[in-house]
Amino acid sequence: MLNFILNQHRVQTDERPGLVLLDFIRDVKGLPGTKEACREGECGACTVLVGALRNGVLTYKACASCLLPLGDVDGCHVVTVEGLNDDDRLSLAQQLMVDHSASQCGFCTPGIVLSLTAFGLTSPDYSYADALDALDGNLCRCTGYVAIRNAARTLCDRLAGLDRDPQKRVASLIAAGVLPDYFAGIPQQLAQLPHPAPAPFSPSAVLVAGGTDLFVQKPEALLESDLCFLSKRDDLNYVRLDGRLLRVGGAVTLEEFRRHPEVKKHFPSMEKDLLLHSSTILRNKATLTGNIANASPIGDASILLLALDAKLVLAGPDGARREVPLDKFYRGYKQCDLTCGELIGEILLPLLPPGTRFNFEKVSNRVILDIAAVNTALRLITDPQGRILDLRLAAGGVAPIPLLIGGMERFRGKPVDEATAKAVAQTAADAVKPIDDVRGSAAYKKQLLHQLVLAHFAAAAAPGAAR
Ligand SMILES: Cc1cc2nc3c(=O)[nH]c(=O)nc-3n(C[C@H](O)[C@H](O)[C@H](O)COP(=O)(O)OP(=O)(O)OC[C@H]3O[C@@H](n4cnc5c(N)ncnc54)[C@H](O)[C@@H]3O)c2cc1C
Ligand code: FES
Ligand code: FES
Incomplete structure (x- = not known):
């Protein structure tokens, strides 16, 4: 009842x-x-x-x-x-x-x-x-x-x-x-x-977080299914700082995350970056974990969190917990490392060290309320002389999974300048194998990623970009 x-x-x-x-x-x-x-x-x-x-x-x-x-x-x-x-x-x-x-x-x-x-x-x-x-x-x-x-x-x-x-x-x-x-x-x-x-999460039940993906995909089947609602799990609804880590409970919605004071303080660009995800009436229900677990290759939250080096804490039905880096979570198209009855209980986000620049770019047919043709995020950490210490580049729409692009170690020690930007953009475009689909041809998406990496570097070079 x-x-x-x-x-x-x-x-x-x-x-x-x-x-x-x-x-x-x-x-x-x-x-x-x-x-x-x-x-x-x-x-x-x-x-x-x-x-x-x-x-x-x-x-x-x-x-x-x-x-x-x-x-x-x-x-x-x-x-x-x-x-x-x-x-x-x-x-x-x-x-x-x-x-x-x-x-x-x-x-x-x-x-x-x-x-x-x-x-x-x-x-x-x-x-x-x-x-x-x-x-x-x-x-x-x-x-x-x-x-x-x-x-x-x-x-x-x-x-x-x-x-x-x-x-x-x-x-x-x-x-x-x-x-x-x-x-x-x-x-x-x-x-x-x-x-x-x-109700405790039973392996035979369908886990509903925001339902913004599930109820588009299979509303008739869900009418007959046993459902478990993540929104009722107050124990998974929190954002809290733990030393140099932000802990985000698995039930937190995109809008709660976007507006949370700790997120605004430590990841200030999220407030505007996540405005590009769906719309307010959906973000009010849609969760970060739903975006990760549906394993869409163009999930906006997945791309942001990959670049931020997030880890997932997976909770099994018997209470067992294990940590998986997000960049090891995806196994193939719409496949991820979740066993039966397991859920994403928490997301762990390392805070940005001093000298970090972070930028997100998304290209879609409409600015608001549309999924991406290509989306990408860059986290760039530099030393006091402006040389690259670490570069994490994630991209969606260019592979069967949300992709952390490899081969970026070679740019350590390089300055953040035009030559490096061009070399990173070319490396990224060479590393991906997009497919032709309704959102664009493979060649277009490769070119788009190349240009978006240049846009990342332009944003990174802007005065005041480094934290
Ligand atoms: C109109 C519209 C616009 C959209 N625009 C965008 C957009 O701009 N960008 C974008 O990335 N996406 C977009 N989406 C897709 C969708 O809204 C997002 O992927 C959303 O984040 C999904 O989250 P949810 O909580 O609603 O997931 P749900 O639909 O509740 O769940 C999705 C899947 O994840 C599983 N799941 C959920 N939570 C967990 C958990 N904690 N542990 C394990 N499994 C879990 C569910 O069982 C289900 O299989 C859009 C959807 C619609 C309908
Ligand atoms: S009928 Fe619900 S958003 Fe269109
Ligand atoms: S008044 Fe808005 S759709 Fe007609």
Whole structure:
């Protein structure tokens, strides 16, 4: 039996945990405001808010309900567009969409309103840039984005100066007309829901992390499967510093990682680099470990972490743990070193030594919400004279696996200059064997990698690039 709150109402259901939330909202509950379009996380029409109590604080995020299994929202507060009004008044985000003529056919509008509301609930600074990032997963086919952006800009102006303390934010947003009054009682209602201990991971169950890959690949099969939800494993949800190592729990989402203060401090480029991964409504659920374990040769997180020399801590069903360097984890196309019942419990990231430059490049058809033709990351450590001590170059889309490119030892002792950049670029292009596919020909991808390595060196040479 699953228990959660949908808008103002308590829900108890014995629907299957693999049913996607979108189908439950529309078909079982008859709430048509949440729209169905792509069912693949691409359009944002199905965006809802999911709130959960964590350490006594209620935090919300916007999610694509078409890829979100019902079992994942057990114990949570789910908010659809119908839940933003408890009387005839429009919420502030809705009113601003009207005031700025930001809706035409209206199909995308509920999703946009929910993403703007999530921005109110989560933004650290209510900046306009952050509001635009919050909308990066919401497509509109007819209004045009100028009017929507104008609504977002006015929302930023109206929220400026509001109390952003996580404990007080909901109350401030109720006072500002962003949320209806009933939100004030949600923490108590959530605390009263049953909180069963997460089921231990059984080797016969399908492990669901964010589900953003699984529920695109095989939603029908998952409806019938025994599922184990990583999001319920609070013990795997942490980012913490341990000497010169950052420990990242296996359940941490891409967005939690991107915004975490220790990540911002020690890996500052991640905040912008990971914006190139999917969109906010997906990053709010998608995990680093899901990106690693699906073994996609163009996984963005895999490429970033390979260049950063990450190690994985794998946990077996009997509690046994073993460490595997990420560059030894991939065995072949979509194959990795995971035995039956094992999961990635933790990622270990060594901090960047002084004199490190780090850069990520990705080329895709669209800047946002697209997977790469080629992606690549470079970690370059130099001595005080600017000579190379260590160079790690990772690339995706150029091999059956996310690849750490070999042969880079020969550049130790070389200066970071144009001649070295050209030699590294040629070595990288010679080392890879891409294939022709819909993302580009093999020759194009080789050339692309060559050019992206030059871009790495241009970024590395920029003033202030070294940490
Ligand atoms: C619209 C859209 C856009 C996308 N854009 C990008 C993009 O720009 N870049 C990119 O790299 N990817 C992209 N993806 C792919 C996907 O979102 C990512 O790969 C994501 O990081 C997968 O993580 P997840 O937690 O959702 O994985 P899930 O779907 O939950 O799981 C994926 C696989 O990993 C396994 N798994 C998950 N966690 C663990 C663990 N801890 N231990 C062992 N096995 C585990 C699962 O059992 C499953 O087999 C996109 C997907 C969509 C739908
Ligand atoms: S229906 Fe398009 S993102 Fe869910
Ligand atoms: S108003 Fe028609 S899709 Fe946005």
